[in-house]
Amino acid sequence: MAGDPLNSNRPLRVIIIGAGASGLLMGYKLQRNFDDLSFQIYEKNPDVGGTCTYAPSTEIYDYFKGFQFRSNLGEKTKVSHEVIGAKWDDRAGKWNVEIQDLVNGVVLNDSCDVLVNAGGILNAWKWPAIPGLHDFKGKLVHSAAWDQNLDLTGKHVGLIGNGSSGIQILPAILPQVSKVTTFIRGPSWIVSGVAGFEPRKFEEEEKEEFARDSSTLLKFRRAIEQNMNRIFPLFLADSPTQQRSRESFTASMQGVLEDPGLVDQLIPKWAAGCRRITPGVGYLESLKDEKTTVIYGGIAKISPEGCVTEEGKEYPVDVLVCATGFDTTFKPRFPLVGSHGCQLAEDWKDEPRSYLGVAAPGYPNYYMFLGPNSPIGNGPVLIGIEAQADYICQHITRIQQQSIKSIEVTKEAVDDFIEFKDQYMKQTVWHQDCRSWYKGNTADGKILALWPGSTIHYVETMKTVRYDDFKIRYFGNRFDYLGNGMTKIEMTPDADLAQYVRNEDDAPIIGSKFTYVKASPEQQTSGDVITADSRENGSTES
Structure with a gap:
């Protein structure tokens, strides 16, 4: 690059794995921020998709398709193409990637300078590990792979699970079925009636107003985000917010359930937020419905007719719905071989150890979305994803403009981060004795999934790259990027070469x-118990 001006680009290629929220966002960011860069998104499913809260699957699909269309990402996305392997080529400074065309059954080869895994943590759904599951003679359904043609009219449905999916399914199917037998293994905090979080269908007039007046939609969006960003003190053990919220949740659940037996079985003894809080509109009421039978405890096996409990009693059903979640181990679902010749899945066999949720030692120019210890349950999720995308873009900029062969986080930096994280988590409710996928589906294990702080804390952290935490290697002299002694601006004929002369200093701090930015009076006022006063959320006024 000796003959090129400062900030010149070398051509780069990026491969993105997954076309959900993270993958599509990454594609958009690459188009918006870079020249001389090509990229390809590979999605194993037949179309774009992802996991969101509240909205029905059709609305989520329509949103993603609309975003893909508006961002011109259609031609950059290959669906029914599953990445089945990736290996770092240290000589070339590239990732060699194998992709299986699931329609034609052929294996394709591609390569890239930067590999981004946007496969998502809630992507690989799993059947429950119950003996005899596939001996069931009726219709077997997983909540994450719902058959849109499934007709439950007049059927007796068995529902396994009372997590986020199960609590949405029960009230949704109850009007159609003749009976539901729901199998619940443990208690869970069910929250309903939280201001600003109620799932609902918008009236056509509301949608038209949003389309007509973007400020109205912006105000609505900001109110939701404001409320979600207030909840973090709930996760601090023994905080006033935790105490108030637990009392409120308990009273709310007791008021709806009424039945002392259900109250004792369903209201947790551990702190609110120790595992994921679930907004269950209509769920508790559905448990009391005359069509519903609640079976509390474990399932020993599945028979051809239905479920057999640990007490040996069989419950026959026509349809069995497994709302039993996903593989949340964080391990890549394909062989990913790094610079040291090992696979990431093997490196993480005992514990997934990432750097700020985006990088791993031994894997140069490899980045992930929502990796271990990302802000998945700390507050709003999407802004955390955007912070990760911008962080990755900062790395790509340096790789492209400074003749960098590889950027790889050091093991020492990861070890220090994990040590800090583990110490911090001791003051949170997540550290308490409840089984959660946050802790690798254990009750007393290390907290693997969550960021040690609020979502806003994470966003601020990710604004600046600590390059001293990385090992950087170059193709030649590290200063080759200085080029011919001039900049791209100087070599552009009609560029303003005095843009730094201004009437006032409007540069960012x-x-x-x-x-x-001070919140409006409406934003500062909330009737919901999940709010924090200024002392708890660290806000100050001047």
Whole structure:
């Protein structure tokens, strides 16, 4: 690059695995921020998709398809193409990637300078590990692979699970079925009536107003985000917010359930937020419905006719719905071979150890979305994903403009981060004795999934790359990027070469001076118990 001006680009290629929220966002960011860069999105499913809360699957699909269309990502996305292997080529400074065309059954080869895994943590759904599951003679359904043609009219349905999926399914199917037998293994905090979080269908007039007046939609979106960003003190053990919320949740669940038996079985003894809080509109009421039979405890096996409990009693059903979640081990679902010749799945066999949820030592130019210890349950999720996308873009910029062969996080940096994270988590409710996928489906294990702080804390952390935590290697002299002694701006004929001369200093603050945008009176007022006062959320006024 000796003959090129400063900030010149070398051509780069990026491969993105997954066309859900993270993958499509990454594609959009690449188009918006880079020249001289090509990319390809590979999605194993027949169309774009992902996992969201509240909205029905059809609305989620329509949103993703609309975003894909508006962002011109259609031609950049190959669906029914599953990445089945990736290996780092240290000589070339590239990833060699194998992709299986699931329609034609052939294996394709591709390569890239940067590999981004946007497969998602809630992507690989799993059947429950119950003996005899596939001996069941009726219709067997998983909540994450719902058969849109399934007719439950007049059927006796067995529902396994009372997590986020199970609590949405029960009230949704109850009007159609003749009976539901729901199998619940343990208690869970069920929250309903939380202001600003109620799932509902918008009236056509509301949609038209949103389309007509973007400020109305923006106000609505900001109110939701404001409320979600207030909840973090709930997760601090023994905080006033935790105490108030637990009392409120308990009273709310007791008021709906009424039945002392259900109250004792379903209301947890552990702190609210120790495992995922689930907004269950209509769920508790459905448990009391005359069509519903609640079976509390474990299932020993599945017979051809239905479920057999640990007490040996069989419950025959016509349809068995497994709302039993996903593989949340964080391991790649394909062989990923790094610079040290090992696979990431093997490196993480005992514990997934990432750097800020985006990188892993031994895997140069490899980035992931929602990796271990990302802000998955700390508050809003999508802004955390966007922070990760922008962080990855900062790396790509340096790789492209400074003749960098590889950027790889050091093991020392990861070890220090994990040590800090483990110590911090001791003050949170997640550390308490409840079984959760946050802790690898254990009750007393290390917290693997969550960020040690709020979502806003994570977003601020990700704004600046600590390059001293990375090992950087170059194709030649590290200063070759200085080029011919001029900049791209100087070599553009009609560029303004005096743009730095202004009437006032409107440059962004680059030091530690504290600035913030004050919330409106409406945003500062909330009737919901999941809010924090200024002392708990660290806000200040000047």
